[in-house]
Amino acid sequence: MRRFSVTPEPPGLLMRSVLVAALMIAALVSRGDAQPVHPGMAPPERVPAVMVGDRVVNVAWHLGVVPEAMSVRGDLWVFGRTLANTSSMILGCPGYIVMKDPDIVPRILREKGLERVLIERSDPFDRTRPHRDPMNLLPILEETGIAADPGGKITVIDFTDGIEAAIRQIGAVLGREAQAEDLIAARRAQLDAVMAGLPLDRPGLNVLILDGRVEDETGQAFVRAHLPGGYADDFLLTPLGVQNAAGPLADQGLNGFAALAGLDGLEALRPDVIVMTGESDAVQRQLAEALARHPDLAGSVPALANHALISLPAYYDSAVVDYPLILGRWAAAFTSLIEG
Numbered sequence: 001m002r003r004f005s006v007t008p009e010p011p012g013l014l015m016r017s018v019l020v021a022a023l024m025i026a027a028l029v030s031r032g033d034a035q036p037v038h039p040g041m042a043p044p045e046r047v048p049a050v051m052v053g054d055r056v057v058n059v060a061w062h063l064g065v066v067p068e069a070m071s072v073r074g075d076l077w078v079f080g081r082t083l084a085n086t087s088s089m090i091l092g093c094p095g096y097i098v099m100k101d102p103d104i105v106p107r108i109l110r111e112k113g114l115e116r117v118l119i120e121r122s123d124p125f126d127r128t129r130p131h132r133d134p135m136n137l138l139p140i141l142e143e144t145g146i147a148a149d150p151g152g153k154i155t156v157i158d159f160t161d162g163i164e165a166a167i168r169q170i171g172a173v174l175g176r177e178a179q180a181e182d183l184i185a186a187r188r189a190q191l192d193a194v195m196a197g198l199p200l201d202r203p204g205l206n207v208l209i210l211d212g213r214v215e216d217e218t219g220q221a222f223v224r225a226h227l228p229g230g231y232a233d234d235f236l237l238t239p240l241g242v243q244n245a246a247g248p249l250a251d252q253g254l255n256g257f258a259a260l261a262g263l264d265g266l267e268a269l270r271p272d273v274i275v276m277t278g279e280s281d282a283v284q285r286q287l288a289e290a291l292a293r294h295p296d297l298a299g300s301v302p303a304l305a306n307h308a309l310i311s312l313p314a315y316y317d318s319a320v321v322d323y324p325l326i327l328g329r330w331a332a333a334f335t336s337l338i339e340g
Contacts, residue, residue: 044066045066046068047174048114049068049118050067050071050091050109051071051117051118052094052097052120053094054072054318055166056157056170057070057083058079058318058320058322059170059183063170063183064176065174066088067088069090070084070088070090071134071137073093073094076314091105094125095131095132105140106144109146116154117141119155121134121159127256128256157173164184167180167187167321168181183321191324193324198241200241202242202334203242205272205273206243206244206270207272209232209274209275210225210226210263211223211224211277212276212278212280213278214282221281223259223260223282223286226256227253231256231316232314235315235317240334242334245271246269262290263286263290266304267300270302271302273334273337274309275330276309277312277313312329313329
């Protein structure tokens with residue numbers, strides 16, 4: 001398969017103009033991180049603890065708590081980076097604190113006099129980079145003697161028994177048992193309501209998910225496609241009853257994504273819907289550039305011909321409490337496309 005290159009046909013100026021307008025409208029849609037904030041909502045309490053793992057930090061935040069320091073997958077979880085810039089010290093991802101700077105957690109515990117470490121156990125923790133597992137921190141803490149402390153400084157939060165059991169465990173550790181039960185009930189009700197309307201009544205729909213990033217220093221736009229078998233498939237596309245159109249790009253893949261040098265070859269994938277995640281303006285820029293070079297794409301690619309472009313939040317199994325809200329946004333957007 002050619003690497004995203006097609007032979008242009010004679011331009012369709014009107015079709016291309018309509019497509020560019022559609023891209024501009026899509027730009028108005030917030031990518032969102034699905035972290036609900038309400039007027040009058042009390043700020044979270046910072047507790048003297050280190051939390052290691054996205055899911056632990058996400059649950060704690062919903063219980064009204066943030067850690068003094070944390071280790072999360074900031075490259076995937078946008079709200080984790082927000083917390084790192086506003087509320088908590090970021091120590092790096094779980095791979096960094098083990099392989100790059102194994103003394104950073106013991107050092108922070110000593111320097112700040114912190115009393116507790118919450119470590120996430122998930123299977124898997126990160127399917128894109130399996131080596132960055134929070135549990136790999138345990139031997140390091142044992143070597144320093146922290147794990148043997150009679151005060152019980154280390155607590156392993158076990159997500160392998162399910163999200164609700166983990167929420168209860170975190171609630172107990174933080175002294176927020178009642179809030180944990182309320183959170184479990186609310187999440188369960190949200191998920192049940194969304195799943196009641198799934199799968200969608202449109203089998204065989206091909207969906208291409210394009211994740212965008214804009215380099216801060218250069219302003220350069222980068223785009224990658226979510227490959228089949230990743231988080232998007234398991235948590236979003238499969239429940240919706242649609243399929244990933246990026247299968248032909250698998251040979252270009254790395255860590256669940258295929259980096260794209262341009263979008264000129266969209267016709268080879270023939271997506272019915274294009275979903276933009278991350279910084280969607282990066283995707284919009286590359287789409288506009290591809291259309292300028294090959295105006296025929298506006299009619300030959302179903303998603304472009306039908307103006308089926310949506311900006312939606314990605315899901316990497318970090319914001320586990322917010323999953324029903326994210327899935328609900330995808331379901332609502334796809335329902336509008338199908339019924340419209």
